[in-house]
Amino acid sequence: MTKIVVVTSGKGGVGKTTTSAALATGLAQRGHKTTVIDFDVGLRNLDLIMGCERRVVYDLVNVINGDANLKQGLIKDKRVEDLFILPASQTRDKDALTLEGVEKVLEGLKDMGMEYIICDSPAGIEKGALTAAYFADEAVVVTNPEVSSVRDSDRILGILSSKTRKAERGEGDIPASLLLTRYSPERVERGEMLSVEDVKDILAIDLLGVIPESQAVLNASNSGAPVILDSESDAGKAYEDAVARFLGEQRPHRFLTANKKGLFGRLFGAQ
Amino acid sequence: MTVAFEEKAVLEFKGRMLMMTVLLLKDLDPNTLHRQVSQRLEDAAQWLRDAPVVVDLAQPEGADQVALMAAVDTLRGLGVNLVALARNEHLDSDTAAMLGLGSISLAGGRDVPRSAEPAPQAEQPADAGHTLVIDQPVRSGQQIYSRGDLIVLAPVSTGAELLAEGHIHVYNTLRGRALAGVRGDQSARIFCQKLDAELVSIAGIYRVAEDLPEQHRKQAVHITLDGDAMRFADLK
Ligand SMILES: Nc1ncnc2c1ncn2[C@@H]1O[C@H](COP(=O)(O)OP(=O)(O)OP(=O)(O)O)[C@@H](O)[C@H]1O
Ligand SMILES: [Mg+2]
Numbered sequence: 001m002t003k004i005v006v007v008t009s010g011k012g013g014v015g016k017t018t019t020s021a022a023l024a025t026g027l028a029q030r031g032h033k034t035t036v037i038d039f040d041v042g043l044r045n046l047d048l049i050m051g052c053e054r055r056v057v058y059d060l061v062n063v064i065n066g067d068a069n070l071k072q073g074l075i076k077d078k079r080v081e082d083l084f085i086l087p088a089s090q091t092r093d094k095d096a097l098t099l100e101g102v103e104k105v106l107e108g109l110k111d112m113g114m115e116y117i118i119c120d121s122p123a124g125i126e127k128g129a130l131t132a133a134y135f136a137d138e139a140v141v142v143t144n145p146e147v148s149s150v151r152d153s154d155r156i157l158g159i160l161s162s163k164t165r166k167a168e169r170g171e172g173d174i175p176a177s178l179l180l181t182r183y184s185p186e187r188v189e190r191g192e193m194l195s196v197e198d199v200k201d202i203l204a205i206d207l208l209g210v211i212p213e214s215q216a217v218l219n220a221s222n223s224g225a226p227v228i229l230d231s232e233s234d235a236g237k238a239y240e241d242a243v244a245r246f247l248g249e250q251r252p253h254r255f256l257t258a259n260k261k262g263l264f265g266r267l268f269g270a271q
Numbered sequence: 272m273t274v275a276f277e278e279k280a281v282l283e284f285k286g287r288m289l290m291m292t293v294l295l296l297k298d299l300d301p302n303t304l305h306r307q308v309s310q311r312l313e314d315a316a317q318w319l320r321d322a323p324v325v326v327d328l329a330q331p332e333g334a335d336q337v338a339l340m341a342a343v344d345t346l347r348g349l350g351v352n353l354v355a356l357a358r359n360e361h362l363d364s365d366t367a368a369m370l371g372l373g374s375i376s377l378a379g380g381r382d383v384p385r386s387a388e389p390a391p392q393a394e395q396p397a398d399a400g401h402t403l404v405i406d407q408p409v410r411s412g413q414q415i416y417s418r419g420d421l422i423v424l425a426p427v428s429t430g431a432e433l434l435a436e437g438h439i440h441v442y443n444t445l446r447g448r449a450l451a452g453v454r455g456d457q458s459a460r461i462f463c464q465k466l467d468a469e470l471v472s473i474a475g476i477y478r479v480a481e482d483l484p485e486q487h488r489k490q491a492v493h494i495t496l497d498g499d500a501m502r503f504a505d506l507k
Contacts, residue, residue, distance in 0.1 A: 057355065106398060150430075151411055151429060154410045154411040154428045154429075154430070155410060155411040155412045155430070157408070157410050158409075158410030158411060158412050158413045158428075158431075159412070161407065161410070173407070201426075201444070202407075202426070202446070204408045204425065205427050
Protein backbone atom coordinates (compact mmCIF):
# COMPACT_ATOMS: atom_id res chain seq x y z
CA MET A 1 0.00 0.00 0.00
CA THR A 2 1.21 3.45 -0.91
CA LYS A 3 0.30 6.43 1.19
CA ILE A 4 0.29 9.84 -0.45
CA VAL A 5 0.93 12.69 1.97
CA VAL A 6 0.61 16.37 1.12
CA VAL A 7 2.62 18.90 3.13
CA THR A 8 0.69 22.13 2.86
CA SER A 9 0.11 25.41 4.68
CA GLY A 10 -1.64 28.13 2.74
CA LYS A 11 0.85 30.78 3.82
CA GLY A 12 4.28 30.81 2.22
CA GLY A 13 7.65 30.44 3.88
CA VAL A 14 6.44 28.58 6.95
CA GLY A 15 8.59 25.46 6.52
CA LYS A 16 6.79 23.13 4.08
CA THR A 17 9.89 22.26 2.09
CA THR A 18 12.00 21.86 5.24
CA THR A 19 9.32 19.57 6.60
CA SER A 20 8.84 17.58 3.39
CA ALA A 21 12.56 16.89 3.25
CA ALA A 22 12.74 15.88 6.91
CA LEU A 23 9.63 13.72 6.81
CA ALA A 24 10.67 11.88 3.65
CA THR A 25 14.20 11.34 4.95
CA GLY A 26 12.95 10.17 8.32
CA LEU A 27 10.56 7.65 6.77
CA ALA A 28 13.28 6.30 4.46
CA GLN A 29 15.72 6.06 7.40
CA ARG A 30 13.21 3.73 9.00
CA GLY A 31 13.26 1.53 5.92
CA HIS A 32 10.13 2.83 4.18
CA LYS A 33 10.63 3.34 0.48
CA THR A 34 9.75 7.00 -0.04
CA THR A 35 9.67 9.61 -2.79
CA VAL A 36 9.40 13.31 -2.12
CA ILE A 37 7.98 15.41 -4.97
CA ASP A 38 8.44 19.17 -5.38
CA PHE A 39 5.20 20.66 -6.67
CA ASP A 40 6.48 24.21 -6.56
CA VAL A 41 6.83 24.72 -10.30
CA GLY A 42 9.06 27.66 -11.12
CA LEU A 43 10.45 28.02 -7.60
CA ARG A 44 12.17 24.72 -7.08
CA ASN A 45 13.77 24.50 -3.69
CA LEU A 46 13.49 20.93 -2.54
CA ASP A 47 16.53 19.79 -4.54
CA LEU A 48 18.62 22.40 -2.71
CA ILE A 49 17.39 21.31 0.71
CA MET A 50 17.99 17.68 -0.26
CA GLY A 51 21.44 18.58 -1.62
CA CYS A 52 20.89 17.03 -5.04
CA GLU A 53 20.58 20.18 -7.15
CA ARG A 54 23.67 19.29 -9.14
CA ARG A 55 22.27 15.96 -10.22
CA VAL A 56 18.97 17.22 -11.66
CA VAL A 57 18.50 16.23 -15.30
CA TYR A 58 14.77 15.84 -15.65
CA ASP A 59 11.89 17.07 -13.50
CA LEU A 60 8.25 16.44 -12.70
CA VAL A 61 6.99 18.29 -15.78
CA ASN A 62 9.38 16.38 -18.07
CA VAL A 63 8.01 13.14 -16.69
CA ILE A 64 4.41 14.32 -17.11
CA ASN A 65 5.08 15.42 -20.68
CA GLY A 66 6.82 12.16 -21.50
CA ASP A 67 10.22 13.76 -22.21
CA ALA A 68 11.62 11.34 -19.67
CA ASN A 69 10.32 8.26 -17.96
CA LEU A 70 9.84 8.10 -14.22
CA LYS A 71 13.06 6.20 -13.57
CA GLN A 72 15.02 8.89 -15.41
CA GLY A 73 13.31 11.66 -13.50
CA LEU A 74 13.81 10.22 -10.01
CA ILE A 75 16.98 11.13 -8.17
CA LYS A 76 18.18 8.55 -5.69
CA ASP A 77 19.45 10.02 -2.44
CA LYS A 78 23.12 9.32 -1.77
CA ARG A 79 22.90 9.19 2.00
CA VAL A 80 19.73 7.28 2.75
CA GLU A 81 18.60 4.04 1.11
CA ASP A 82 15.03 3.94 -0.15
CA LEU A 83 14.80 7.71 -0.62
CA PHE A 84 14.02 9.34 -3.96
CA ILE A 85 13.48 12.92 -5.04
CA LEU A 86 11.42 14.15 -7.96
CA PRO A 87 12.37 17.81 -8.45
CA ALA A 88 10.15 20.59 -9.70
CA SER A 89 10.57 22.21 -13.03
CA GLN A 90 12.10 25.60 -13.65
CA THR A 91 9.67 26.09 -16.48
CA ARG A 92 7.28 28.93 -15.89
CA ASP A 93 4.39 27.01 -17.34
CA LYS A 94 2.39 25.96 -14.31
CA ASP A 95 -0.35 24.62 -16.55
CA ALA A 96 1.93 21.71 -17.35
CA LEU A 97 0.89 20.22 -14.02
CA THR A 98 -2.35 18.56 -15.06
CA LEU A 99 -4.23 16.28 -12.72
CA GLU A 100 -4.06 13.47 -15.29
CA GLY A 101 -0.30 13.93 -15.55
CA VAL A 102 0.17 13.95 -11.78
CA GLU A 103 -2.01 10.88 -11.43
CA LYS A 104 0.12 9.04 -13.97
CA VAL A 105 3.29 9.87 -12.04
CA LEU A 106 1.76 8.78 -8.74
CA GLU A 107 0.56 5.52 -10.27
CA GLY A 108 4.07 4.92 -11.62
CA LEU A 109 5.54 5.45 -8.15
CA LYS A 110 3.02 3.04 -6.66
CA ASP A 111 4.04 0.45 -9.22
CA MET A 112 7.64 0.93 -8.11
CA GLY A 113 6.60 -0.10 -4.61
CA MET A 114 6.83 3.29 -2.89
CA GLU A 115 5.38 3.14 0.61
CA TYR A 116 5.17 6.90 1.01
CA ILE A 117 4.92 9.72 -1.49
CA ILE A 118 5.44 13.14 0.11
CA CYS A 119 4.07 16.04 -1.93
CA ASP A 120 5.72 19.38 -1.10
CA SER A 121 2.99 21.89 -1.90
CA PRO A 122 3.55 25.42 -3.14
CA ALA A 123 2.15 28.23 -1.00
CA GLY A 124 -1.31 29.63 -1.57
CA ILE A 125 -4.74 28.14 -2.00
CA GLU A 126 -4.74 28.27 -5.79
CA LYS A 127 -4.33 25.63 -8.43
CA GLY A 128 -0.76 24.66 -7.54
CA ALA A 129 -1.62 23.85 -3.94
CA LEU A 130 -4.84 22.10 -4.97
CA THR A 131 -2.97 19.95 -7.49
CA ALA A 132 -0.43 18.90 -4.86
CA ALA A 133 -3.24 17.97 -2.47
CA TYR A 134 -5.72 16.40 -4.86
CA PHE A 135 -4.61 12.77 -4.65
CA ALA A 136 -3.49 12.85 -1.02
CA ASP A 137 -4.52 10.23 1.51
CA GLU A 138 -3.35 12.37 4.37
CA ALA A 139 -2.26 15.95 5.00
CA VAL A 140 0.40 17.49 7.19
CA VAL A 141 -0.46 21.13 7.75
CA VAL A 142 2.58 23.26 8.53
CA THR A 143 1.84 26.32 10.63
CA ASN A 144 3.89 29.00 12.36
CA PRO A 145 2.64 30.27 15.71
CA GLU A 146 1.28 33.53 14.41
CA VAL A 147 -2.22 34.63 13.56
CA SER A 148 -1.94 34.94 9.78
CA SER A 149 -0.31 31.55 9.38
CA VAL A 150 -2.94 29.89 11.57
CA ARG A 151 -5.71 31.60 9.61
CA ASP A 152 -4.29 30.35 6.31
CA SER A 153 -3.92 26.83 7.65
CA ASP A 154 -7.53 26.93 8.75
CA ARG A 155 -8.48 28.03 5.27
CA ILE A 156 -6.52 25.23 3.64
CA LEU A 157 -8.11 22.68 6.00
CA GLY A 158 -11.51 23.85 4.84
CA ILE A 159 -10.46 23.51 1.23
CA LEU A 160 -9.00 20.06 1.80
CA SER A 161 -12.34 18.90 3.15
CA SER A 162 -13.96 19.46 -0.24
CA LYS A 163 -11.26 19.57 -2.90
CA THR A 164 -9.40 16.27 -2.68
CA ARG A 165 -10.26 13.28 -4.83
CA LYS A 166 -11.41 11.41 -1.74
CA ALA A 167 -13.72 14.27 -0.77
CA GLU A 168 -15.09 14.48 -4.31
CA ARG A 169 -15.79 10.77 -4.29
CA GLY A 170 -17.68 11.17 -1.05
CA GLU A 171 -15.09 9.21 0.92
CA GLY A 172 -14.91 12.02 3.46
CA ASP A 173 -12.16 14.26 4.78
CA ILE A 174 -8.60 13.04 4.58
CA PRO A 175 -6.90 12.91 7.98
CA ALA A 176 -4.90 16.04 8.68
CA SER A 177 -2.39 16.73 11.41
CA LEU A 178 -0.64 19.85 12.56
CA LEU A 179 3.07 20.51 12.51
CA LEU A 180 3.84 23.72 14.34
CA THR A 181 7.22 24.99 13.19
CA ARG A 182 9.58 27.85 14.06
CA TYR A 183 8.26 27.68 17.59
CA SER A 184 10.02 29.94 20.02
CA PRO A 185 8.99 29.34 23.65
CA GLU A 186 10.70 32.57 24.72
CA ARG A 187 8.58 34.58 22.33
CA VAL A 188 5.46 32.71 23.39
CA GLU A 189 6.20 33.58 27.01
CA ARG A 190 6.61 37.21 26.05
CA GLY A 191 3.24 37.04 24.36
CA GLU A 192 4.68 37.72 20.91
CA MET A 193 3.56 34.39 19.48
CA LEU A 194 0.64 32.06 19.88
CA SER A 195 1.19 29.08 22.14
CA VAL A 196 0.79 25.44 21.10
CA GLU A 197 -2.44 25.35 23.04
CA ASP A 198 -3.81 28.42 21.27
CA VAL A 199 -3.06 26.96 17.86
CA LYS A 200 -4.47 23.54 18.72
CA ASP A 201 -7.58 25.20 20.06
CA ILE A 202 -8.14 27.21 16.88
CA LEU A 203 -7.38 24.51 14.34
CA ALA A 204 -8.88 21.59 16.26
CA ILE A 205 -6.70 18.90 14.68
CA ASP A 206 -4.15 16.43 16.05
CA LEU A 207 -0.69 17.74 16.81
CA LEU A 208 2.00 15.84 14.94
CA GLY A 209 4.85 17.86 16.35
CA VAL A 210 6.36 21.16 17.39
CA ILE A 211 9.62 22.14 15.70
CA PRO A 212 11.60 24.84 17.48
CA GLU A 213 13.00 27.87 15.73
CA SER A 214 16.53 26.68 15.19
CA GLN A 215 19.83 27.70 13.69
CA ALA A 216 20.23 24.03 12.76
CA VAL A 217 17.60 24.43 10.03
CA LEU A 218 19.57 27.20 8.37
CA ASN A 219 22.81 25.23 8.67
CA ALA A 220 21.08 22.22 7.17
CA SER A 221 19.75 24.05 4.16
CA ASN A 222 23.14 25.67 3.57
CA SER A 223 24.82 22.30 3.57
CA GLY A 224 22.10 20.57 1.57
CA ALA A 225 21.32 17.93 4.19
CA PRO A 226 17.81 17.65 5.64
CA VAL A 227 17.87 18.78 9.27
CA ILE A 228 16.65 15.42 10.51
CA LEU A 229 20.11 14.05 9.62
CA ASP A 230 21.55 16.46 12.22
CA SER A 231 20.41 14.12 14.95
CA GLU A 232 22.04 16.09 17.77
CA SER A 233 20.15 19.29 16.96
CA ASP A 234 16.89 20.34 18.60
CA ALA A 235 15.06 20.64 15.27
CA GLY A 236 16.50 17.30 14.11
CA LYS A 237 15.21 15.60 17.24
CA ALA A 238 11.84 17.28 16.98
CA TYR A 239 11.43 16.08 13.37
CA GLU A 240 12.56 12.60 14.40
CA ASP A 241 9.79 12.59 17.03
CA ALA A 242 7.28 13.81 14.47
CA VAL A 243 8.19 10.98 12.08
CA ALA A 244 7.77 8.47 14.89
CA ARG A 245 4.35 9.89 15.72
CA PHE A 246 3.44 9.90 12.06
CA LEU A 247 4.08 6.15 12.11
CA GLY A 248 1.83 5.74 15.12
CA GLU A 249 4.27 5.91 18.05
CA GLN A 250 3.35 7.88 21.15
CA ARG A 251 6.01 10.37 22.13
CA PRO A 252 5.82 13.33 24.51
CA HIS A 253 6.28 16.74 22.92
CA ARG A 254 9.62 18.41 23.62
CA PHE A 255 11.01 21.93 23.19
CA LEU A 256 7.80 23.56 24.36
CA THR A 257 9.24 25.64 27.17
CA ALA A 258 11.88 28.32 27.28
CA ASN A 259 15.38 27.12 27.85
CA LYS A 260 16.41 29.59 30.53
CA LYS A 261 16.76 26.83 33.12
CA GLY A 262 19.60 25.34 31.10
CA LEU A 263 20.01 21.59 31.04
CA PHE A 264 17.40 21.11 33.72
CA GLY A 265 14.87 22.95 31.57
CA ARG A 266 15.78 20.84 28.60
CA LEU A 267 15.29 17.61 30.46
CA PHE A 268 12.15 18.48 32.33
CA GLY A 269 10.71 21.20 30.18
CA ALA A 270 8.38 19.00 28.22
CA GLN A 271 5.08 18.44 29.96
CA MET B 272 -16.87 56.95 13.55
CA THR B 273 -13.63 55.09 13.06
CA VAL B 274 -12.32 53.62 9.84
CA ALA B 275 -12.37 50.15 11.37
CA PHE B 276 -16.06 50.52 12.11
CA GLU B 277 -16.83 51.45 8.54
CA GLU B 278 -14.99 48.39 7.28
CA LYS B 279 -17.11 46.13 9.44
CA ALA B 280 -20.24 47.74 8.06
CA VAL B 281 -19.19 46.47 4.63
CA LEU B 282 -19.19 42.95 6.00
CA GLU B 283 -22.73 43.42 7.16
CA PHE B 284 -23.69 44.37 3.63
CA LYS B 285 -22.51 40.95 2.54
CA GLY B 286 -24.91 39.38 5.02
CA ARG B 287 -27.75 41.38 3.58
CA MET B 288 -27.05 40.35 0.03
CA LEU B 289 -28.94 37.18 0.72
CA MET B 290 -32.06 39.25 1.14
CA MET B 291 -31.94 40.65 -2.35
CA THR B 292 -34.74 39.95 -4.70
CA VAL B 293 -34.13 38.77 -8.21
CA LEU B 294 -36.47 40.22 -10.81
CA LEU B 295 -36.53 37.93 -13.79
CA LEU B 296 -37.67 39.77 -16.92
CA LYS B 297 -39.15 37.65 -19.68
CA ASP B 298 -39.95 40.59 -21.89
CA LEU B 299 -38.44 44.05 -22.12
CA ASP B 300 -41.39 45.90 -23.64
CA PRO B 301 -41.65 49.10 -21.55
CA ASN B 302 -45.44 49.34 -21.64
CA THR B 303 -46.11 45.78 -20.51
CA LEU B 304 -43.40 46.12 -17.93
CA HIS B 305 -44.81 49.35 -16.54
CA ARG B 306 -48.30 47.89 -16.24
CA GLN B 307 -47.31 44.62 -14.62
CA VAL B 308 -44.66 45.95 -12.28
CA SER B 309 -46.82 48.77 -10.93
CA GLN B 310 -49.61 46.26 -10.33
CA ARG B 311 -47.25 43.95 -8.42
CA LEU B 312 -45.78 46.76 -6.35
CA GLU B 313 -49.22 47.88 -5.29
CA ASP B 314 -49.94 44.40 -3.96
CA ALA B 315 -46.57 43.86 -2.38
CA ALA B 316 -45.69 44.36 1.25
CA GLN B 317 -43.52 47.31 2.14
CA TRP B 318 -40.38 45.23 2.57
CA LEU B 319 -40.66 43.93 -0.94
CA ARG B 320 -41.04 47.46 -2.28
CA ASP B 321 -37.86 48.42 -0.44
CA ALA B 322 -35.88 45.30 -1.28
CA PRO B 323 -32.76 45.71 -3.35
CA VAL B 324 -33.39 44.15 -6.72
CA VAL B 325 -31.14 42.33 -9.14
CA VAL B 326 -32.38 42.29 -12.72
CA ASP B 327 -32.01 39.00 -14.50
CA LEU B 328 -33.01 38.36 -18.09
CA ALA B 329 -34.76 35.21 -19.21
CA GLN B 330 -33.26 35.55 -22.69
CA PRO B 331 -29.95 37.32 -22.28
CA GLU B 332 -28.67 36.10 -25.68
CA GLY B 333 -30.74 38.42 -27.82
CA ALA B 334 -30.99 41.27 -25.33
CA ASP B 335 -31.01 44.57 -27.18
CA GLN B 336 -29.10 47.28 -25.32
CA VAL B 337 -31.60 50.01 -26.11
CA ALA B 338 -34.53 47.88 -24.96
CA LEU B 339 -32.60 47.06 -21.83
CA MET B 340 -31.99 50.74 -21.11
CA ALA B 341 -35.65 51.50 -21.59
CA ALA B 342 -36.66 48.67 -19.27
CA VAL B 343 -34.26 49.82 -16.57
CA ASP B 344 -35.58 53.40 -16.89
CA THR B 345 -39.13 52.12 -16.55
CA LEU B 346 -38.30 50.18 -13.40
CA ARG B 347 -36.43 53.10 -11.89
CA GLY B 348 -39.36 55.35 -12.70
CA LEU B 349 -41.58 53.04 -10.67
CA GLY B 350 -39.26 53.32 -7.69
CA VAL B 351 -37.86 49.82 -7.95
CA ASN B 352 -34.64 49.75 -5.98
CA LEU B 353 -32.37 48.44 -8.73
CA VAL B 354 -28.87 47.58 -7.62
CA ALA B 355 -27.41 45.16 -10.10
CA LEU B 356 -27.65 43.19 -13.28
CA ALA B 357 -27.22 39.43 -13.21
CA ARG B 358 -24.05 38.64 -15.04
CA ASN B 359 -23.66 35.82 -17.54
CA GLU B 360 -21.79 35.19 -20.78
CA HIS B 361 -24.09 37.57 -22.65
CA LEU B 362 -24.28 40.36 -20.10
CA ASP B 363 -20.98 41.53 -18.71
CA SER B 364 -20.11 44.15 -16.13
CA ASP B 365 -19.61 46.75 -18.89
CA THR B 366 -23.24 46.44 -19.90
CA ALA B 367 -24.24 46.76 -16.25
CA ALA B 368 -22.02 49.80 -15.81
CA MET B 369 -23.60 51.42 -18.86
CA LEU B 370 -26.96 51.00 -17.14
CA GLY B 371 -25.58 52.44 -13.94
CA LEU B 372 -25.88 49.08 -12.22
CA GLY B 373 -23.55 46.73 -10.43
CA SER B 374 -22.96 43.29 -11.80
CA ILE B 375 -23.60 40.12 -9.84
CA SER B 376 -23.21 36.47 -10.66
CA LEU B 377 -26.27 34.56 -9.53
CA ALA B 378 -24.52 31.23 -10.03
CA GLY B 379 -24.49 29.47 -6.68
CA GLY B 380 -27.25 31.68 -5.30
CA ARG B 381 -30.19 30.06 -3.63
CA ASP B 382 -33.68 30.22 -4.95
CA VAL B 383 -36.16 31.12 -2.29
CA PRO B 384 -39.74 31.08 -3.40
CA ARG B 385 -41.37 34.40 -2.67
CA SER B 386 -45.05 35.01 -2.61
CA ALA B 387 -46.49 38.37 -3.52
CA GLU B 388 -47.86 38.83 0.00
CA PRO B 389 -44.96 37.87 2.10
CA ALA B 390 -45.73 38.07 5.75
CA PRO B 391 -42.25 36.87 6.73
CA GLN B 392 -43.50 34.10 9.02
CA ALA B 393 -46.13 32.84 6.60
CA GLU B 394 -43.63 31.96 3.92
CA GLN B 395 -42.80 28.30 3.96
CA PRO B 396 -39.95 27.32 1.69
CA ALA B 397 -39.75 23.59 1.01
CA ASP B 398 -37.25 22.84 3.76
CA ALA B 399 -38.19 25.59 6.17
CA GLY B 400 -37.98 24.54 9.76
CA HIS B 401 -35.46 21.88 8.92
CA THR B 402 -32.55 21.90 11.36
CA LEU B 403 -29.08 21.59 9.94
CA VAL B 404 -26.49 19.91 12.18
CA ILE B 405 -22.78 20.36 11.48
CA ASP B 406 -20.26 18.33 13.43
CA GLN B 407 -17.06 19.29 11.64
CA PRO B 408 -15.16 22.53 12.27
CA VAL B 409 -16.40 25.38 10.09
CA ARG B 410 -13.21 26.84 8.66
CA SER B 411 -12.21 30.26 7.40
CA GLY B 412 -13.77 30.86 3.98
CA GLN B 413 -16.61 28.39 4.53
CA GLN B 414 -20.23 29.44 4.72
CA ILE B 415 -23.11 27.38 6.07
CA TYR B 416 -26.73 28.30 5.38
CA SER B 417 -29.74 26.76 7.05
CA ARG B 418 -33.32 27.34 6.04
CA GLY B 419 -34.27 26.55 9.60
CA ASP B 420 -32.10 26.31 12.72
CA LEU B 421 -28.40 25.65 12.59
CA ILE B 422 -26.52 23.60 15.16
CA VAL B 423 -22.74 23.42 15.10
CA LEU B 424 -20.89 21.00 17.37
CA ALA B 425 -17.36 22.08 16.45
CA PRO B 426 -15.40 25.32 16.45
CA VAL B 427 -16.35 28.05 14.00
CA SER B 428 -13.21 29.81 12.78
CA THR B 429 -12.52 33.45 12.18
CA GLY B 430 -13.49 34.08 8.56
CA ALA B 431 -16.26 31.45 8.60
CA GLU B 432 -19.89 32.47 8.30
CA LEU B 433 -23.02 30.87 9.71
CA LEU B 434 -26.39 31.93 8.30
CA ALA B 435 -29.73 30.64 9.45
CA GLU B 436 -33.30 31.67 8.93
CA GLY B 437 -33.92 30.42 12.45
CA HIS B 438 -31.75 30.06 15.56
CA ILE B 439 -28.04 29.35 15.64
CA HIS B 440 -26.48 27.12 18.30
CA VAL B 441 -22.72 26.70 18.54
CA TYR B 442 -21.66 24.14 21.16
CA ASN B 443 -18.05 25.23 20.90
CA THR B 444 -16.09 28.43 20.28
CA LEU B 445 -17.63 30.91 17.85
CA ARG B 446 -14.87 32.99 16.28
CA GLY B 447 -16.50 33.69 12.92
CA ARG B 448 -19.76 35.40 12.05
CA ALA B 449 -23.18 34.18 13.03
CA LEU B 450 -26.29 35.66 11.43
CA ALA B 451 -29.58 34.30 12.72
CA GLY B 452 -32.99 35.21 11.40
CA VAL B 453 -31.50 36.26 8.07
CA ARG B 454 -34.94 36.54 6.49
CA GLY B 455 -36.20 38.86 9.13
CA ASP B 456 -37.28 36.62 11.99
CA GLN B 457 -36.73 38.85 15.03
CA SER B 458 -37.43 36.03 17.44
CA ALA B 459 -34.37 34.12 16.21
CA ARG B 460 -31.64 33.62 18.81
CA ILE B 461 -27.97 32.81 18.96
CA PHE B 462 -26.59 30.43 21.57
CA CYS B 463 -22.93 29.74 21.92
CA GLN B 464 -20.59 28.09 24.36
CA LYS B 465 -17.76 30.56 23.92
CA LEU B 466 -18.35 33.90 22.30
CA ASP B 467 -15.36 35.24 20.39
CA ALA B 468 -17.26 36.24 17.27
CA GLU B 469 -16.33 38.67 14.53
CA LEU B 470 -19.96 39.59 14.17
CA VAL B 471 -23.31 38.44 15.49
CA SER B 472 -26.56 39.44 13.87
CA ILE B 473 -30.23 38.77 14.38
CA ALA B 474 -32.67 39.85 11.67
CA GLY B 475 -30.16 42.34 10.32
CA ILE B 476 -29.34 44.00 13.64
CA TYR B 477 -25.72 43.35 14.37
CA ARG B 478 -22.75 43.83 16.64
CA VAL B 479 -19.16 43.57 15.51
CA ALA B 480 -16.38 42.08 17.67
CA GLU B 481 -15.42 45.48 19.03
CA ASP B 482 -18.90 46.15 20.32
CA LEU B 483 -19.49 42.84 22.08
CA PRO B 484 -20.11 43.31 25.80
CA GLU B 485 -16.86 42.74 27.70
CA GLN B 486 -18.38 40.54 30.40
CA HIS B 487 -19.68 38.08 27.84
CA ARG B 488 -16.52 37.76 25.82
CA LYS B 489 -15.26 34.16 25.74
CA GLN B 490 -18.27 33.16 27.83
CA ALA B 491 -21.30 31.00 27.18
CA VAL B 492 -24.05 33.33 25.99
CA HIS B 493 -27.54 33.57 24.73
CA ILE B 494 -28.31 36.45 22.39
CA THR B 495 -31.77 37.77 21.64
CA LEU B 496 -33.31 40.77 19.99
CA ASP B 497 -35.42 43.24 21.87
CA GLY B 498 -36.69 45.75 19.36
CA ASP B 499 -33.56 47.14 17.81
CA ALA B 500 -31.37 46.21 20.75
CA MET B 501 -29.35 43.07 21.09
CA ARG B 502 -29.52 41.43 24.52
CA PHE B 503 -26.76 39.22 25.85
CA ALA B 504 -27.31 36.82 28.74
CA ASP B 505 -25.21 34.19 30.50
CA LEU B 506 -26.01 30.67 29.47
CA LYS B 507 -25.17 29.26 32.90
N1 LIG C 1 12.39 25.43 12.45
C1 LIG C 1 12.97 26.42 11.78
N2 LIG C 1 13.87 27.25 12.37
C2 LIG C 1 14.46 28.24 11.69
N3 LIG C 1 14.23 28.52 10.41
C3 LIG C 1 13.35 27.75 9.75
C4 LIG C 1 12.68 26.67 10.38
N4 LIG C 1 11.86 26.07 9.47
C5 LIG C 1 12.02 26.74 8.32
N5 LIG C 1 12.93 27.75 8.47
C6 LIG C 1 13.37 28.70 7.45
O1 LIG C 1 12.24 29.36 6.91
C7 LIG C 1 12.40 29.58 5.53
C8 LIG C 1 11.26 28.96 4.76
O2 LIG C 1 11.31 27.54 4.90
P1 LIG C 1 10.76 26.59 3.75
O3 LIG C 1 11.41 26.89 2.45
O4 LIG C 1 10.85 25.19 4.27
O5 LIG C 1 9.26 27.08 3.73
P2 LIG C 1 8.14 26.77 2.65
O6 LIG C 1 6.86 26.75 3.41
O7 LIG C 1 8.50 25.59 1.85
O8 LIG C 1 8.23 28.07 1.74
P3 LIG C 1 7.47 28.31 0.35
O9 LIG C 1 6.05 28.65 0.70
O10 LIG C 1 8.22 29.46 -0.25
O11 LIG C 1 7.59 27.03 -0.43
C9 LIG C 1 13.75 28.99 5.15
O12 LIG C 1 14.71 30.01 5.14
C10 LIG C 1 14.03 28.02 6.28
O13 LIG C 1 15.39 27.83 6.48
MG1 LIG D 1 8.61 25.36 -0.32
